[in-house]
Amino acid sequence: MSYSVRVEGLGKRYMIKGNRRHRLLRDEIMSFVKEFPRKAETRQEFWALRDLGFEIAEGDKVGIIGKNGAGKSTLLKLLSRVAEPTTGEIRLRGRVSSLLEVGTGFHPELTGRENIFLNGVILGMSRIEVRRKFDEIVSFAGVERFLETQVKHYSSGMYMRLAFSVAAHLDPEILIVDEVLAVGDAEFQKKCLGKMQDISTGGRTVIFVSHSMQTVTSLCNQCILLDSGQIRKQGRPSEVIIEYLGGDSESVGRVDFERQGRTVADEHVQLLYGEVLDEDDQPILEADIRKPIRVKMGFRVKSRSGIRFMPNFHFVVPGGTYAFVSTPDVLTELTPGDYEASCYIPGDFLNEGSYFVGLAVSSYAPGLTIHFFEPSAMTFNVRDSMDGSVGRHGYANVMPGVVRPRLQWKVEEASN
Structure with missing residues (x-):
């Protein structure tokens, strides 16, 4: 050409x-x-x-x-x-x-x-x-x-x-x-x-x-x-x-706070690392729009406190607009030790584009307490390969909105 x-x-x-x-x-x-x-x-x-x-x-x-x-x-x-x-x-x-x-x-x-x-x-x-x-x-x-x-x-x-x-x-x-x-x-x-x-x-x-x-x-x-x-x-x-x-920094796709020598914590719980993983559990910088991904956070409960900790992930697009926040449905009291919290995101859900992931642990006893929050800790991209296997009639590449879910549809002749 x-x-x-x-x-x-x-x-x-x-x-x-x-x-x-x-x-x-x-x-x-x-x-x-x-x-x-x-x-x-x-x-x-x-x-x-x-x-x-x-x-x-x-x-x-x-x-x-x-x-x-x-x-x-x-x-x-x-x-x-x-x-x-x-x-x-x-x-x-x-x-x-x-x-x-x-x-x-x-x-x-x-x-x-x-x-x-x-x-x-x-x-x-x-x-x-x-x-x-x-x-x-x-x-x-x-x-x-x-x-x-x-x-x-x-x-x-x-x-x-x-x-x-x-x-x-x-x-x-x-x-x-x-x-x-x-x-x-x-x-x-x-x-x-x-x-x-x-x-x-x-x-x-x-x-x-x-x-x-x-x-x-x-x-x-x-x-x-x-x-x-x-x-x-x-x-x-x-x-x-x-x-x-x-850039080439560790914050893209994975971040390890212990290796960085950073302490993100309060007296009860400490953030250890975060990862964005593909379906084969490999760290990724870019995800295929059709494939599921998993966001993982490692944290340490430092003492027995009776607090029911709530891990949460914050997904933000460039410009600061929130895509969504995700938390687990069930909270349990955690004894001292190291834990991993994972959030599974299905394919055909996020729109094409770039995303920042914020890592946090909070609790509600009594009232809201934010034990730590590391905004934009990681970055990853979602990309549509546009190989013809994903049909989105009327749109080329990104559709309006932050998410692009594949929902169930039915089109049928109305009964008289």
Whole structure:
């Protein structure tokens, strides 16, 4: 398959002013008098990106992830030709449409209608081509009533909806989107993701920055992790997200607190370790969506207290939303010793995406007591191999929601 984007030795350098300690106005005046003419301020080099190299095939959907300041937005600006690279080169095949921030390319004094045609001209399209797409753009954005209004009077949501609609509908071979979808409501975000899916299905390329790991998992077939301006990992979204969320640390899939030299405990009970296991009892980083998994926690009861301890697992998705909390049905008094608590999760239950597991032991005698709680102790991914054996009509990859259970259904002719 031929490439859509090829990057070789790419770097972007900025010159920033040297740090100067805060000084009072009188200090500045005295400095000016003593040092006139003043020396030039010192400037330092800052490389936002350095020596990047990668290739994106036609039709790929690529997510760019990383912490704030990793260089994600800088990379998109270079790919969009908004900024020039300091080193290296970028080769693009096809027309590029980009949405880097709300209303990029819009003129605030022009109406919505005028800006649609303006953006079309910027992309190199004729008025006839824009007119052919015009009704579809307006309908997708939902701004029919405000077409003759200057966009400076639009709300940020309206601005973003029209900007995305224009960028996505004017037939780009390469669509580049920064994480502006956060401005819209959930319904419009879903429409945007569906549109980007349609674009890539048609053989065109989508590149976008996101802090939502579930969005990256649902949309992308490739992922690039940036760290301090360099590529830390590139590959399948599930593999790259695991690297991003947990890196190579022990906290991914398994954590052993004793080996770490950490004591997570109160005077009654102590957390020893946690594991995510497959059906063969092997620690895993990634689970097949169809296969069951087991989450296990080891803990030590330190003394006889008469307390009926309640182990519990907290499952959280990126962004902090709780998927669910699970506890055993029956609690019994535990004598001093080491124990293991396991929670079995069936296949076809969790949705595709990344999950954090919090480990806790609590009790209710009298009132709620949390003996320990280690949030996000472990991380694992659930992945749909999309090999055709799991049918989910109307959806490709992730479905809306945190869980994706396979429930019993019956469809039959109604009796008269």
